[in-house]
Amino acid sequence: NAGVTQTPKFQVLKTGQSMTLQCAQDMNHNSMYWYRQDPGMGLRLIYYSASEGTTDKGEVPNGYNVSRLNKREFSLRLESAAPSQTSVYFCASRLDRSNEKLFFGSGTQLSVL
Amino acid sequence: LAKTTQPISMDSYEGQEVNITCSHNNIATNDYITWYQQFPSQGPRFIIQGYKTKVTNEVASLFIPADRKSSTLSLPRVSLSDTAVYYCLVGGGNTNAGKSTFGDGTTLTVKP
Numbered sequence: 347n348a349g350v351t352q353t354p355k356f357q358v359l360k361t362g363q364s365m366t367l368q369c370a371q372d373m374n375h376n377s378m379y380w381y382r383q384d385p386g387m388g389l390r391l392i393y394y395s396a397s398e399g400t401t402d403k404g405e406v407p408n409g410y411n412v413s414r415l416n417k418r419e420f421s422l423r424l425e426s427a428a429p430s431q432t433s434v435y436f437c438a439s440r441l442d443r444s445n446e447k448l449f450f451g452s453g454t455q456l457s458v459l
Numbered sequence: 460l461a462k463t464t465q466p467i468s469m470d471s472y473e474g475q476e477v478n479i480t481c482s483h484n485n486i487a488t489n490d491y492i493t494w495y496q497q498f499p500s501q502g503p504r505f506i507i508q509g510y511k512t513k514v515t516n517e518v519a520s521l522f523i524p525a526d527r528k529s530s531t532l533s534l535p536r537v538s539l540s541d542t543a544v545y546y547c548l549v550g551g552g553n554t555n556a557g558k559s560t561f562g563d564g565t566t567l568t569v570k571p
Contacts, residue, residue, distance in 0.1 A: 350502075379559065388546065388563035389503070405560060436502045440559075445491035445550065448559060450502025 348372055352437050352451035359427045359458045367422040367454050369437030375449075376442045378420035380404075380412060382433040383453075389436065395420055427458040463547045468566040477534045479565050481547030484528050492523060492530045495546045497564070503546060507532070534567075542569045 353368045371378065376397045381389040381404075391404030395414040409431060411423045420439075424431060437451040464482040471477045483492070491510050495503035507514060509521040509530070520533040534541055546564040 381561070388544075389561040391560050394559075434500075438502065445489075445493070445508070447493065447505040447508065448495070448503070450504065453500070453502055 350437055350439055350449050350451035352435075352454050354454060355452065356455045357457070359424075359456065361428060361458060363427050363458075364423070364425050365427065366424075367435055367437075367456075368419070369421065369451060370419045371437075371439040371449070372418065373439065373441070373449065374417070375439040376417070377440045378414065379438040379440075379448070380410075380420070380422045381436045381438065382406065382431075383436060384433050392422065392435075427456075429458045432456060432458045463549055463562050465545075465547055465562060465565045467563065468568070470568050470570065471537055472570050473538055474536050477537050477541070477567060477569075479532045479534075479545055479547075479567065480529055481532070482529045483547070483549045486527050486549050490527075490549045492521065492527075493548045493550075494519070494521065494532045495548065495561075497544045497546065503561075506545075537567075537569045539569050539571060541567065543567060 350371045379394040380392040383389045390406045392406055392410050393404055393412040395401045398417045401412050413421045435454045438448045440446045440448045491508055493508040494506045496506050497503040507516055507519045507521045509523050511523050514521045522531040544564040544566050546561050
């Protein structure tokens with residue numbers, strides 16, 4: 347099993363460009379998450395999807411959109427990238443309830459110039 | 460969601476026992492306490508979880524007092540490879556089943 351797979355691993359954008367970060371899990375998990383982590387900081391929740399067909403805002407949703415394409419895939423889109431969105435992005439999934447462990451991908455390092 | 464408070468950083472030496480405490484004063488009846496470990500350039504990974512009293516696995520122990528308003532992660536005989544950021548999360552049960560927020564964690568530095 348691959349677990350949680352994120353693509354790409356690295357990306358450089360110019361201000362105003364758009365892009366989509368992809369995330370897929372093969373553990374048949376219901377819930378999926380997108381976090382961002384700025385240097386020296388903790389993880390902040392951007393959006394999450396408690397189950398297929400639902401998405402909800404986290405702590406820092408502004409400037410992002412998400413799509414729960416199916417049970418396996420949860421994408422994060424930056425419509426008009428800004429330098430403040432330079433960060434490492436992590437996707438995570440869990441089976442269902444919040445007391446179950448989260449499984450993380452290896453992250454996407456995004457730089458916006 | 461229960462807010463958690465942890466020390467920002469801790470230093471230790473190889474072979475010592477390290478205890479990291481997390482405060483969660485407004486923990487709900489259905490909430491569990493979960494600890495994650497994060498190495499540089501990697502996503503966090505699960506270490507241990509508990510609801511009350513004491514839980515032990517091959518990596519760590521988790522101590523939870525009767526009032527459950529705090530918890531202590533105990534790492535026995537740390538090595539240099541235990542240098543990482545440790546996060547305490549509180550959540551679970553039937554409420555807010557989807558949302559999980561991390562604080563800034565505790566940066567543990569193990570010295571030789």
